[in-house]
Amino acid sequence: MDAIVLGGGLMGAASAYFLARRGVRVTLLERNRVGSGATVASFGNIRRSGRYIPQLGLARRSLALWGEAARMLGRDVEFRATGHLRLIFSQAGLDEMRAFAEAARPWDVDLEELGPAEIRSRFPGLGPKAIAASFSPKDGSGNPRLIAPAFAEAARRLGAEIVEDAEVTAIRTSASGFRIETSRGAYAAETMLNTAGAWGARIAARFGETVPIVAKGPQMGVTEPLPHRILPVVGVWAHDHGGGYLRQVERGNIVFGGGAERTDVSLDSGHAKADPARLPGQLRALLPILPALAHVAVIRTWSGCEGYVGDGLPVMGPSATTPGLFHAFGFCGHGFQLGPGVGDVMAEVMTTGRTEVFLHDFRIDRF
Ligand SMILES: Cc1cc2nc3c(=O)[nH]c(=O)nc-3n(C[C@H](O)[C@H](O)[C@H](O)COP(=O)(O)OP(=O)(O)OC[C@H]3O[C@@H](n4cnc5c(N)ncnc54)[C@H](O)[C@@H]3O)c2cc1C
Numbered sequence: 001m002d003a004i005v006l007g008g009g010l011m012g013a014a015s016a017y018f019l020a021r022r023g024v025r026v027t028l029l030e031r032n033r034v035g036s037g038a039t040v041a042s043f044g045n046i047r048r049s050g051r052y053i054p055q056l057g058l059a060r061r062s063l064a065l066w067g068e069a070a071r072m073l074g075r076d077v078e079f080r081a082t083g084h085l086r087l088i089f090s091q092a093g094l095d096e097m098r099a100f101a102e103a104a105r106p107w108d109v110d111l112e113e114l115g116p117a118e119i120r121s122r123f124p125g126l127g128p129k130a131i132a133a134s135f136s137p138k139d140g141s142g143n144p145r146l147i148a149p150a151f152a153e154a155a156r157r158l159g160a161e162i163v164e165d166a167e168v169t170a171i172r173t174s175a176s177g178f179r180i181e182t183s184r185g186a187y188a189a190e191t192m193l194n195t196a197g198a199w200g201a202r203i204a205a206r207f208g209e210t211v212p213i214v215a216k217g218p219q220m221g222v223t224e225p226l227p228h229r230i231l232p233v234v235g236v237w238a239h240d241h242g243g244g245y246l247r248q249v250e251r252g253n254i255v256f257g258g259g260a261e262r263t264d265v266s267l268d269s270g271h272a273k274a275d276p277a278r279l280p281g282q283l284r285a286l287l288p289i290l291p292a293l294a295h296v297a298v299i300r301t302w303s304g305c306e307g308y309v310g311d312g313l314p315v316m317g318p319s320a321t322t323p324g325l326f327h328a329f330g331f332c333g334h335g336f337q338l339g340p341g342v343g344d345v346m347a348e349v350m351t352t353g354r355t356e357v358f359l360h361d362f363r364i365d366r367f
Pocket of ligand 1: 006007008009010011012029030031032033034035036037038039040041042043044045046047166167168195196197198199200217218219220257302303304305306328329330331332333334335336337338
């Protein structure tokens, strides 16, 4: 069997790796550099709490693969299971957290509930006015700059062809499969996987499949380096104080996001810009989480082009119109955690026609 994977973000690179591991002859086509889309812009949160409950089977499979990534890919992609702390400032937050914890327990998401005294003793300096928090000890973060190139390199070692700077000019179907013409030559395969991220709906539309998607840019920032004190990824429940989140990387910088509306992005340019006017509001949203941020300099802001599907869920599975075509796109700002699992499950579906992971709610013909 052979396959073309169209789009070299985390989803495409991971799919190429797992397809190659299953003996498929894979060509990964990326019009820029592998991982240079939404993936590199990501905050890097590997979080299961707050997810759509039917997605937790996929998230569980993905978390296990994050744990194996360094050995599997032969490279430290900086996955650290430091835990995920989510602070609660309101009764609405407490109710949301408890309802989620109950529903997520069968999926091995073990949320510890912490009171104010425990937050202060275990996580000094964080959320001084928080009334409670959840702590998910097995979650954490990874390095968004490393993960897609690491999957692509590992796929290449297994025989996959990785083609960068390949602008697609035409896609044709025939009885024998797909022929894709690009600025770097023509490629043909029996099967094709659409992992074009925010542009995935444009690819799907070529096959008569309509997906309502908008491109948005979440705004991120990073501070100057500071002594390394904050171990877990930190966020809030119920969008309290605007839903900010942060983590401190081992080199000491604090990376942050949330607390600001996502900016509109044109899919034609794909260029998502941070808006400096939104930064003060964003920092205000973060102060209840970490008051010490008031004394810290922000050294860089950025954004990235991500596709948000109308119902907030991704598109995953076989095409409803075209045999041999599969989709995995539209990850709505929460695909980083899912990436390795998406690659593994898509390779399974493409090679065996089935998977035990629940994908029904992500099928393309739900619209
Ligand atoms: C700022 C920001 C912060 C985020 N933070 C988190 C987080 O903390 N945790 C989390 O779980 N998720 C997070 N996400 C979401 C996560 O990063 C994405 O869901 C995930 O990276 C999507 O991966 P992808 O491979 O689908 O898309 P992308 O990484 O965008 O890859 C798609 C690729 O397809 C290529 N492509 C498109 N069209 C074509 C074409 N016609 N021909 C060839 N190539 C094409 C593009 O160039 C691109 O490289 C964040 C996203 C952003 C933008």
